[in-house]
Amino acid sequence: MADAPQLRPQSLVLAFFGNHVLDEGDLCVYSGSIIDVLGRVGTGEQAVRSTLTRMVNRGLLRRQREGRKMFFGLTPQAARILEDGGQRIWRDGAVNENWDGTWTLLGFSLPESWQRQRHDLRSRLTWSGFGALYSGLWIAPGRADVRGVVSELGLDAHVKVFHAQADEATDIGEMIRESWDLESLAARYVAFDKRWSAGPDAGSRDPVATRLRLVGEWLRIIRTDPRLPVQHLPAEWPARQAQETFRRIAEETAASANGMARELLETAPLRSA
Template sequence: MLAFFGNHVLDEGDLCVYSGSIIDVLGRVGVGEQAVRSTLTRMVNRGMLRRQREGRKMYFGLTPQATRVLEDGRTRIWKQGAVNDDWDGSWTLLGFSLPDSWKRQRHDLRSRLTWSGFGALYSGLWIAPGNVDVSAVVSELGLSDHVKIFHAQADQATDIELMIRDTWDLESIAARYVTFDKRWTAHLGAGSGDDPIGTRLRLVSEWLWTIRTDPRLPARHLPPAWPARPAQETFRRVAEQTAAPARRRARELLETSPAR
């Protein structure tokens, strides 16, 4: 759903999309109507989407919170990329201590930290390469009083490559890139197909799933032939191939209304 709104709404200004159009497009990638409707409702309840009624039809648009999430995803996908060749040697450390009863808050914090590139150095101490600004994330979750953030460099006695292997599951991250690259390289060889909007939705969704647990670790401390680079090149080739056709198809398929 986030990939759909990122592809077709984020850059269109204040726009709402008819639920039937959303059901149609997500149905092209195998998502059933009931699943779409329940996801829309859940995202409204979480403050990610807002409803707008036009006669008997219901339209959905982005909230400021969703816009921030999608803009962050766009930066990660299109500007930063998956390969970190310019790491400056710095690290961001975040320590937190939450009451045992705060299970949802702990889950939400860990999920947002993972997306921001953090890994658990210890149970309550997380670390990410580079100077990462997560103050807005912490504030948005209402956890500012329970979190401490530091920026530092590792001492010479610290084995950075060992720390990386202990903190992140490199095999799992690499396997995601290999799987993505094989699947979409095969797609390139088979041609673009006749459903560019569905193809692009699958592409972006799978790429987001692939990179979401990748903290963009410094390339010089990763194993040789790290598979993120070829996977990223494949992603960008398919993205370029589908961009214009998907945009044209979206204009034909999506019923929209200006946000009020």
């Protein structure tokens, strides 16, 4: 796909483990197998090796030596990330039709000199589905739990969180348009659906690579989607059509990709830490 977005190697590694390792129990995978699979979607060997090392250093992967070979397995932290991604992909979905009218409001006030902390908090809030209502007041649909994010950044004393409902005088649609970049989000869904609606590239014989890129691209979109209530979004919101396309191709490639992976991947039991 010539117009496909460039996916970061770490995103592809996580998608790889989510596709072929997470549900298989405590397994680790030979580095050569990972290099082979990611090479099928254009990621070079050196990029894969350096990414695996960084992910070990960040606590996302574990190394395990088997003879002269190095294997990599998931840490509990990485497993939680992948399980959260699986929740978003297969159960929650990209269209929020069950919103109960509740909003999570997060207010913060940081010293002017804390520019790095302010940047880190805003980045994590965006990742967690929040939009900026005002500079120091952020909002997310539903009852978002951000206690872990705030504590991890050491900002408990500077942040206040509330759960509330909007007054009837509030134009929720307008508030959403002001707090989130709906145009960019919609464009990402439209582009995904355009790339994949006709199916994988003509002549593709590699279901492992197809599914890896499919899931990697989809996760890239939905992780930036706050799942705003669909009744307050523009008519014919494109997430629904894009999701139907994603799930259709995911279902079509699941059996062949899993079968091919069992033949390709060299694995070993993951020993207790």
